[in-house]
Amino acid sequence: MNFYFEAVAVLDKLDAKKGSIKGVLASVPEKNRKRTAALVIETLKYKQVLNEVIDAAQLLKQEKKLSSRNLALVLVHDLLLARGIQAGDGPIKQAVLRHRTRLNGEFQRLKIKRGAKTQEELAQTDDSRAASIPRYIRVNLTCWSLDEALKVFEAQGFEQGDPLSSKKAFKIDDHIPDLLAFHPSVKFTEDPLYLSGKIILQDKASCFPAHVLCPPSNDRAQVIDATAAPGNKTSHLSAIMQNKGKLFAFERDRKRFTTLKNMLARAHCSNVEAVNLDFLTVSPEDSKFAGVTHILLDPSCSGSGIVNRMDHLLDNEEEGDGNYERLNKLAAFQLKMIRHAMKFPSVKRIAYSTCSIHAIENEHVVGQALKTEEAVVGHFKLAHREEVLPNWHRRGIAEEMNGEVDNASRLVRCSPGEDGTNGFFVSLFIRAGAEGESEGQSKLKRKSDDEATRHRPAKKKKKQSTATT
Known part of the structure; x- marks a missing residue:
């Protein structure tokens, strides 16, 4: 039954909103991850149907050995929709099997009620x-x-x-x-x-933070990725730095830290020092980080912009005060991360990003950060639009920045499904006098742009029309 208990633990974390499906599954031991992921995802696809069947059959009322609804969900899923419960005989398995006929009957009635010819038609569809x-x-x-x-x-x-x-x-x-x-x-x-x-x-929008942060590519470079797991953005920073200098990658969760190290090894990131610590516990006065000039912040957020993962299967968007309270807690944590980053004595550039569409986590956090003591004393401001994806069309929402049109134009937004990306938000804080792109990144971008240009298909010349208008 251990396999089922592991799937239940994942579902419990998702119910408690402790991360995205992909993020929570990343904490499952690799040897069990593929099998656990398949059960969790399939259970979520049929969750509404399975809940109705379980309630109609009064399974939880009659079987006290089923300690949680999520345990009932994964077992009933395999009983009705897979090859049966894959576990040795025991009291929990028998508790479900005793109701096999009733559960199957309720499932068939539900199919008829919904006009479904196959069980696949009962599954929740993709976003x-x-x-x-x-x-x-x-x-x-x-x-x-x-x-x-x-x-x-x-x-x-x-x-x-x-x-x-x-x-x-x-x-x-x-x-x-x-x-x-x-x-x-x-x-x-x-x-x-x-x-x-x-x-x-890696989703396109997820590449924006490292690209915007623009770390240098020389042996003296010192950079921090404050919340590094699973490691996509870290490996991107390492590539931009051409594996030179030192990149400190912080991850506080032990299991996610293991995932991070495995990813960095596969990506051949030789300039990264992975650190199993909470970034907020690191003293800016520590001499080890005295030379850090660039910090990437991609802290926990609501994930409301993600549409091409599996998170459409979750009921993430609660209504009313519950969701508002959760967003406020996230925003407070995000602001705390920015303020902490601004305390590092040599930092010149701080990229702050979320995969959220909510202004409370985006424009509001940035606006508050600019008014903090750390920003005022450290002379931090938002980088000009020319330094933050100048050709990207969708910018920050001025109304959410107290009507500050110029500051809003310095922010980047991505709308899920409309911009060919997931929903995303990116900002860049710079210390006064630290404007301009790093030399190493400039060279790397020019080299990549040259290679890309050589392989772009030539545009066909349009025939000149002789029609008058």
Whole structure:
């Protein structure tokens, strides 16, 4: 039964809103993760149906050995929708099997009631917005070049074009030079390129923070990723730094820390020192971090912008005071992280990001941060739009920044499903006098841009129309 108890523990954490599905599953031991993930996801897809069947059969009322609803959910799922309960005989398994006939009868009645011809028709469908988001992969420049990657994909039969129009089409991203977009249905999790760390599966918007932070690529560079697990942004920072200098990656949770170390090893990040500590407990006066100039902050958030993961299966958006109270707690924590980062004596740039669409976690946090003692004494302000993805169209909401149009324009927003990304928010605090892009990042971007330009398909010249208007 241990397998089922592990799945129940994941569902309990999700009910308590202790993370996204992907994040919570990442804490499951790797040897059990694939099997546990499959059960959790399938149970969530049929959760509403399974709850109705369990209640109609009065299973929990009649069987006290079923200690929780989530335990009943995973067992009934396997009884009705899989190959049966995969556990040796015991009191808990028998407690469910005693009601097999009643449970199956209620399930068949529910199918008829809903007009479902197959059990798949009872499952919760995917978030429709996910269909407009390509499958993004970041070419890991610590291993090879964009030029080499393009040749490999073209040799596999992929052609440059609109990735949403064909499963064999892909394109170089317009904003992140080492990012490629493929059709949403293309899978890379078993691809040797992914397994060897040559490509990183990472949503486009998730690449923005490291790109905007723009750390230097020299042996003197010192950078912090304050909340590093699972490691995508950390590995991106390492690539931008060309594996030079020192990158401190903090993760307080022990299991997520193990995930982080495994990811960094696969991505060949040799300049990273992973630290199993809460960033907030680290003293800015510690001489070890005296030279840190760049800090990336991507703290816990509501995750309300994520649509192309599995989190549409969760009831994340509570109504009323409960959700408002939760968002306020998250915002207070996010502000605390920014204030702490501003205390580091040599820090020049702080990228703050969330995968939230809520202003309370985004514009409001940034606005409050600018008024703190740390910001005033440290002379921190928002970087000009020219330094924060200047060609990105969707910016901060001025109304949520007390009508400060200029400051709002310095922020970046992504709308889920509308911008070809998940929902996201990015800001960049800079210390007065620290404006401008780092030399190392400039060189890296120019090199990547040159490689990308060589492989972009030439635009066809439009025929001049002879019609008058």
